[in-house]
Amino acid sequence: MVNLKNNPIGIYEKAMPNNFSWKEKIEAAKKAGFNFIEMSVDESDERLARLNWSKEERNELRDILQKNDFYINSMCLSGHRKYPFGSKNVETREKAYELMNKAIDLALDLGIKNIQLAGYDVYYEDADEETKKMFIEGLQYSAKKAASASVMLSIEIMDTEFIGTITRCLEYIDLVKSPWLKIYPDLGNLTQWCEEPSIELEKGFEHIVAVHLKDTKPGIFKCVPFGEGTVDFPKLLTKLTDLNYTGPFLVEMWADNSKDETIEETVKNIKSAKTWLQKRMGE
Numbered sequence: 400m401v402n403l404k405n406n407p408i409g410i411y412e413k414a415m416p417n418n419f420s421w422k423e424k425i426e427a428a429k430k431a432g433f434n435f436i437e438m439s440v441d442e443s444d445e446r447l448a449r450l451n452w453s454k455e456e457r458n459e460l461r462d463i464l465q466k467n468d469f470y471i472n473s474m475c476l477s478g479h480r481k482y483p484f485g486s487k488n489v490e491t492r493e494k495a496y497e498l499m500n501k502a503i504d505l506a507l508d509l510g511i512k513n514i515q516l517a518g519y520d521v522y523y524e525d526a527d528e529e530t531k532k533m534f535i536e537g538l539q540y541s542a543k544k545a546a547s548a549s550v551m552l553s554i555e556i557m558d559t560e561f562i563g564t565i566t567r568c569l570e571y572i573d574l575v576k577s578p579w580l581k582i583y584p585d586l587g588n589l590t591q592w593c594e595e596p597s598i599e600l601e602k603g604f605e606h607i608v609a610v611h612l613k614d615t616k617p618g619i620f621k622c623v624p625f626g627e628g629t630v631d632f633p634k635l636l637t638k639l640t641d642l643n644y645t646g647p648f649l650v651e652m653w654a655d656n657s658k659d660e661t662i663e664e665t666v667k668n669i670k671s672a673k674t675w676l677q678k679r680m681g682e
Contacts (some may be wrong), residue, residue, distance in 0.1 A: 404680055407647040409435040409472055414652045414669050416660050421460055425467050427662050431670035435472040437539055438511065438648050440502060444479035450478075450501035457508045464509075472647060473513040473609060475555075476502050483528035484537025485520030492533065499541050506550045513551045513609060515583050516541070518562030526561065542577035553583035553608050556592075558620035563592030565603035572606055581608040585651065587615035587623070590630045597638040604642045612676055613651040620651050625675045632679045650676065 410433045415424045428436050436610040440446050464470055482494040502514055520526050520534035538554075545552045554568050562568045568582050582603050588611075600607070613620075614628030650672055654660065660668075 404677065406645060406680075407434040408673065408677075409433055409437055409628065409646040409647060409649045410669050410673075411437050411475070411649060411653075412439045413650045414654055415665050416651065416654045416658075417656050419662075419665070422463050423465060425469050425663055427665045428664045429467060429469055430662075432673060433669070435470050435647070437473045437475055437515075438509075439468050439475050439477070440496045440498075440505075441475070441477045441530075447478050447498070450498060450505055452505065454508075457505070461509060471509055471511050473515055473649065474502060474506060474511050474609070475515045477517050479517045480519075480522045481515075483519065483521045483524075483527070483530075483534070485532075485534035486524060487530065487533075488524075492537075495537060496540065499537070500544060503548050503550050507548055511550070513553055513583070514545070515609075516552055516554050518557040518568060519552045519559050520561065520617055522559075529600050535571065538571060538575050538580060539577075542575050546577060546579040550579070550580055551608055553579060555611070556582070556584045556588050558585075558588050558591075560592060563588060565589070565599040566593075569603055570608070572603075582606040583609050583611065585611035585613055586632070586635050587611070587613035587628065587630050587651075588620060590628075590635075591615050591617060591620065596631075597635055600635065600638050601642060604644070606608075606644065607644070609649060610639065610644070610653045611649050623673050625652075632676065636680055648676075 410428050415427055440449055478498050479495055482491050484495045486492045506514055520530040541552055554562060556568060557563055565582060565584060582593055584607060589599055593599055614623045614625045614630050616623055616628045652672055
């Protein structure tokens with residue numbers, strides 16, 4: 400019997416419409432029974448601008464969270480897709496370090512415990528040994544900065560082959576050797592890049608600090624409704640139970656921003672996904 404019902408479970412910010420205010424997103428997430436939200440700082444100008452929020456803007460969000468007895472547990476820092484550590488362009492690389500510094504500062508101000516890093520050296524450029532070397536240097540720098548702030552960093556198991564498995568991720572964990580750099584596996588991505596994802600979970604378990612719950616199909620890594628993909632949730636969740644995993648889960652899904660969705664409709668959608676997953680957790 401899978402028994403993960405006591406683990407905190409959060410919802411990805413992008414599961415709620417982009418036009419929702421933070422107050423509305425928090426209200427929807429809480430009504431749906433989630434414990435926290437994962438903030439997105441992606442490559443869009445709008446979300447990258449969050450790293451430059453004023454103290455007043457940061458305090459405003461903190462007040463909303465406090466009034467609703469809610470929290471932002473993690474930040475998905477996918478802005479490094481546009482500005483990667485491994486870029487051969489000096490200005491792009493400098494921007495990557497700037498984003499990292501500002502993300503740690505924002506995490507401190509908002510009480511965010513975990514910054515999720517994109518697991519690739521470059522995304523829009525050609526990769527080689529040089530880009531990989533610079534990516535490692537970026538991770539080493541980031542881990543030192545995070546350590547000084549007591550903020551955890553975690554590498555996501557990605558939708559690209561570069562770090563598509565925990566085995567590949569461990570190469571970088573072993574190189575950096577920092578207690579502040581860990582692994583954030585995505586069960587959907589992991590399923591598509593290896594034959595036995597349950598073995599991968601066991602192999603890297605001591606470094607796992609959070610787990611993404613997402614369904615996927617071969618070659619399709621986003622917007623696959625739960626139950627329509629190839630992820631064996633009962634098997635993988637049973638493995639995590641056997642390993643005595645007590646960390647957070649994050650439901651990763653995306654809202655249909657082409658629709659004018661109400662808070663009630665959003666609550667229904669994200670609660671339905673949570674219910675589907677919890678049935679495979681033993682609840």
